[in-house]
Amino acid sequence: MLSRGAAPAFEPVIVLAVVSELSCRESLLVARVIKRLRELVNPKLVAYLRRPWGRSTLSGAGFSDSIQELHVIGLFKPGRRQERPVDLDLFADTWEPVA
Numbered sequence: 001m002l003s004r005g006a007a008p009a010f011e012p013v014i015v016l017a018v019v020s021e022l023s024c025r026e027s028l029l030v031a032r033v034i035k036r037l038r039e040l041v042n043p044k045l046v047a048y049l050r051r052p053w054g055r056s057t058l059s060g061a062g063f064s065d066s067i068q069e070l071h072v073i074g075l076f077k078p079g080r081r082q083e084r085p086v087d088l089d090l091f092a093d094t095w096e097p098v099a
Contacts, residue, residue: 012041013075017067020050034098044086047095 014037023030038046054063065074077092088095 013071014041014043015067015070015075017053045088045090046098047088047091048098049091049093049095051093 016034016037018030034046037043051067054066056063074092076090081090084090088097
């Protein structure tokens, strides 16, 4: 928990999912969208990870760890992220910085 009056290390978390074929075919458009989001949000960290929308369950009857669940579980390592530096080490998977 943050002490009273302390500013959090970061506020919003935005997950932008782009179909890989689109990001390859329209790389300039994707770059412009990311640039505009950066202007609007002024993020402390921008990173990417190429991954499936979800991962198959052991039974093969469905999937788990989906992109729409990342903000709740699976995006960050366990622990109190508000008390840690804002860097790539926060993420559970190996993300790459976006220049």
